[in-house]
Amino acid sequence: MSTEAAQKNSHQKESMAFQAEVKQLLQLMIHSLYSNKEIVLRELISNASDAADKLRFEALANGALYKNDSELKIRVAFDRDARTLTISDNGIGMSRDEVIANIGTIAKSGTKEFFNALTGDQAKDANLIGQFGVGFYSAFIIADKVSLTTRRAGATEAVRWESAGEGEFTLEDADKASRGTDIVLHLREGEDEFLSDWKLKTIIRKYSDHIILPIVMKKTEWKDGAEVATDEDETVNKASALWARSKNDITEEEYQEFYKHVSHDFENPLAYTHSRVEGKQEYISLLYIPGKAPFDLYDRERSHGIKLYVKRVFIMEDAEKLMPQYLRFVRGVIDTSDLPLNVSREILQSSRDVEAIKAGSVKKLLALLEDMAENKPEDYARFYKEFGRVLKEGPGEDFANKDKIAGLLRFASTKADSDEQNVSLKDYLSRMQPEQDAIYYITADSFSAAQHSPHLEIFRKKGIEVLLMSDRVDEWLLGSLTEFEGKKLQSIAKGDLDLGKLESDTEKEIQKKIEEEAKTLVEKIKQTLGEQVKDVRVTHRLTDSPACLVSDENDLSGNLARILKSAGQKAPEAKPILEINPTHKLVKRIEAESADDVFSNLAHVLFDQALLAEGGTLEDPASFVKRMNSLIS
Numbered sequence: 114m115s116t117e118a119a120q121k122n123s124h125q126k127e128s129m130a131f132q133a134e135v136k137q138l139l140q141l142m143i144h145s146l147y148s149n150k151e152i153v154l155r156e157l158i159s160n161a162s163d164a165a166d167k168l169r170f171e172a173l174a175n176g177a178l179y180k181n182d183s184e185l186k187i188r189v190a191f192d193r194d195a196r197t198l199t200i201s202d203n204g205i206g207m208s209r210d211e212v213i214a215n216i217g218t219i220a221k222s223g224t225k226e227f228f229n230a231l232t233g234d235q236a237k238d239a240n241l242i243g244q245f246g247v248g249f250y251s252a253f254i255i256a257d258k259v260s261l262t263t264r265r266a267g268a269t270e271a272v273r274w275e276s277a278g279e280g281e282f283t284l285e286d287a288d289k290a291s292r293g294t295d296i297v298l299h300l301r302e303g304e305d306e307f308l309s310d311w312k313l314k315t316i317i318r319k320y321s322d323h324i325i326l327p328i329v330m331k332k333t334e335w336k337d338g339a340e341v342a343t344d345e346d347e348t349v350n351k352a353s354a355l356w357a358r359s360k361n362d363i364t365e366e367e368y369q370e371f372y373k374h375v376s377h378d379f380e381n382p383l384a385y386t387h388s389r390v391e392g393k394q395e396y397i398s399l400l401y402i403p404g405k406a407p408f409d410l411y412d413r414e415r416s417h418g419i420k421l422y423v424k425r426v427f428i429m430e431d432a433e434k435l436m437p438q439y440l441r442f443v444r445g446v447i448d449t450s451d452l453p454l455n456v457s458r459e460i461l462q463s464s465r466d467v468e469a470i471k472a473g474s475v476k477k478l479l480a481l482l483e484d485m486a487e488n489k490p491e492d493y494a495r496f497y498k499e500f501g502r503v504l505k506e507g508p509g510e511d512f513a514n515k516d517k518i519a520g521l522l523r524f525a526s527t528k529a530d531s532d533e534q535n536v537s538l539k540d541y542l543s544r545m546q547p548e549q550d551a552i553y554y555i556t557a558d559s560f561s562a563a564q565h566s567p568h569l570e571i572f573r574k575k576g577i578e579v580l581l582m583s584d585r586v587d588e589w590l591l592g593s594l595t596e597f598e599g600k601k602l603q604s605i606a607k608g609d610l611d612l613g614k615l616e617s618d619t620e621k622e623i624q625k626k627i628e629e630e631a632k633t634l635v636e637k638i639k640q641t642l643g644e645q646v647k648d649v650r651v652t653h654r655l656t657d658s659p660a661c662l663v664s665d666e667n668d669l670s671g672n673l674a675r676i677l678k679s680a681g682q683k684a685p686e687a688k689p690i691l692e693i694n695p696t697h698k699l700v701k702r703i704e705a706e707s708a709d710d711v712f713s714n715l716a717h718v719l720f721d722q723a724l725l726a727e728g729g730t731l732e733d734p735a736s737f738v739k740r741m742n743s744l745i746s
Contacts, residue, residue, distance in 0.1 A: 126285040129213070131276075150304075152379070153251045154189075154313070155320035157200045157296055159374050160249060161187045162324045164204025164294060166420075166427040168266055171205065173428070178266040182291060187328045189317065189349075193308045196300045198256075203293040206265040209272045209284065216249065216261070216274055216282070253278040255307060256298035262287050263294040310340055314349050323355035323371040325425065354425050356399040356446055360387055372401045375420060376444040380404050383496055385445070386481045394469045396449035400478060403442060406499040410442060422448035435471055439507040439518075440478060442500050447474065472513070479517045486521060486537075494535060497523050501534060505586045509593035519597050522590075525560060525581040527569065532560040536580065538597045544578055548614035551603040554580035556587050556672045562728040567658035568605045574656050575615060579605060588672060606727070608666035610653045624653055631695040634704045638693065641716040645688070652692035659697040660723040662689040672728065691720055714740040 165185040172178045188201040207215065252259045257277060264271035271289035276282035289295075298307075306312050310333045317328055328350045331342040355363060355371050372382045382401040389397050400419075419435045421428045425448060436443055451466045486493040497504075507518035523534040528544065541552055553572060557563035563581040572579050582591075595602055628651045639649040647665060655661060664670050669687050693700050703719065706712040721737045724730075731737050 126283050128281055128283050130281050150255055151316045151320065153255055153298075154198075154200070154307075154316050155370075155373070156249065156251045158187055158189075158317070158321045158324060158328060159377070161200060161202035161204060161294070162321075162326065162374070164202050164206070165326050166204075166430070168203075168205040168292075169427045170429060171266065175267070178292075180266075180292070185326045187324070187326065189313060189328060189330050191308050191310075191313065196305075196308065198298040198300060198307050198313075199295060200298075201293065201295040203291060204266075206268070206292045206294055207263045207272075208265045208268060209270075211265070212261070212263060212272055212274050212284065250278075252296070252298055255300055255304040257301045258299040260297040260299070261294060262289055262297075264289040264292050266292040268292075310342075317349045320370055321374070322350045323367060323374060324350055325352060325354045327352040354422070354448065356387065356397050356448060357425065363387075371399070372444065375446060376401065376403060376418065378403055378405070378444075382444075383492055384481055384485055386477045388477055390473055394449070394451050394466055394473070396447055396451065396470050396473075398445065398447045398470075398474050398477065400443050400445035400447075400474060400481075402478075402481070402496060402500075403444060404495065404499070406442060410500070410503060418442070418444040420446045422446060423452050424448070424450055428452075434467055435474065437471070437475060437507070437510055439503055439505075439510050440475065442503060443478060475511070475514060479514060479521070482521050483517070497534065502584050502586050505584065505590045509589055515594065516597075519594055524554075525563075525583075527564075527573065527579045527581065530564060532564075532581075532583075541578060541580065542598060542600060545600075546577060546615060549577065550613060551601045552580070552597060553577060553603055553605050554582055554591070555605050556582045556591070556670055558585075558672055558728045559583050566606070567661045567723075567726055568654050568663075570656040570658060571610075571612075571654045572605065575612075577612075577615065588670065604664075604670065605654065606661075607664045607670060609650075612653075624651075627651055627695055631693070631704075634695065634700075635693065637712070638691070638703070638716045638719075641713050642691065642720055645720060646691045647688040648690045650690065650692055652694050654692065655694040655697075657697075658694060658726070659699040660691060660693045660719050662720075662723045662727055662729070663692055665690060689724075691723060693719070711744070714744055718744065 165187070168178060168185065182203055185203055188199075190199045190201070191197065192199075259276055259278070261274040262271060263274075271287045273285050273287035274282055300307060310330070314330065317330075321328060327348040329346045329348055332345045332347045333340045333342050335341070355367060368385060368387075369381045372385065373379065376382075381404060383404040385399065385401045387399045418441070420430045421435060435447055447470060449466070449470060451470075452464065482493070482496070485496065501523060504518065505522060508515045511518065519538060522538065524536050524538075524541075525532050525534050526536045526541065528536060538552065545552075555563050555566055555568055557566060560581060560583040563583050569579055591602060591604075631651050635649050635651065639646065642649065652661060654663075664687065695701070695704070699715075699719065703712060703715045706715060718737070718740050721731055
């Protein structure tokens, strides 16, 4: 039945199937994925808090949404006889369509990747769930039926959603006197601890003390040896903005629980920075670095994780102007006194105050990462494994902090010949040879291709360290990061290699003699290959391989050209330069060949081998095979 049809038939119950992924998720939940069932209450209270925040934001433009009920709160109640636990809020509520969209499906990006990542190991899979904002479904850990009744602010109709977590849910129109959402959990057998006033208050104070609106329960008293609820409300939590409190008054556990609230993550953060700035701009920031990357981290269009408050009033979440793209993994809150309460995205885009807050926050985060790199190298290695590729976007986006970001980057290198990215540019500088005046690197589409590139041969022979770059973002990075602490970053696969003082006069004389002797061969190969190459010349890079391809100094590298092509973008036409090693047996064989057709086949095979060695793709594989067969036979 369509939504319109359901609305026309008032109070008619409609059954609908869950999205396939939700069915799978519910099975994980019901089979106790969470090691700590108390988290159920935390997740539902966090959702209620978000609903209140959203109402505050919409009410800035439409105060009528409050409708004489501006005191926002969350209520927790239980009924021992009915064995139900109820979490209620007077926040934004949901319309019928919003219920279907937000509860019938997982309305988050990365859903497919999430389920592909499930391992079947309950302990490991539990840690994944929090990254996808699916905390509502945790209710089925302790409940065999969940009923949700909700009415959107400004609407008169309400809707009831109900499910036993077995693959489908029902929807029907309902009566609800006020806006907001009531979630009733019909508890499973053996979950009686959630029917204890003391236990519920303990859980709330442990996990949700930081929620900035009151969480209320009825006071209880003992009568005739039994605990009886009174008519008097009691605020269970502190109901104050945690970030506004003094750092000395906040425990480590409170910091961690607040992170889980703002990030919907289940793991503790890796690090955080809490600061109060006073002066020309006044603001408080509490910013966290997660311990695990979300699956949609590399989607640059996704929302950011910073919540903006003005004078403790929530304004908007995912405020993209408060954090640059390369720090999009950061979570937390920024609370300022220098913006109007009715702040709009247009004001955010043009506000000098916002730019100052952003600059200050970035400075704090980079300092936090520098401290971690220096004093907690194991934590930094963990951070870099999760977020290093995103951090590499920084020098191209943030010119003011380019040097700081460059100092935080890590790379693989020929020093260890491992794919672990643990070499900083400062590490490289400290190991440079006395006469070396450049930081050498090579880019490729895989670590193996970089590690085994023939371009490395002369560098390995002379013991010169080379950075091995195989992340796609490295090509973008190197377009912006051209030097570090006065040393130029130099590709070993571009331009005419000049090792300067790293080569002796004797070596240079030998090279010059080889070039003179190979002039005729070079010219003949160049004529044979024709338009396939920009030039042919004697190499200074190779010791063991017969040939390699290099790019001209001002052309795109072969790797970057392939990246652009695979992304569907047209790369500027740039022909490679073929460098040959006249001392190699194969090149000597070509030089000695007198038959023109065999010489041609050998020259083309030499070129194709060089192209394959650098990870390129043959334009005409059939011709390559034909030439090889001809030469072999």
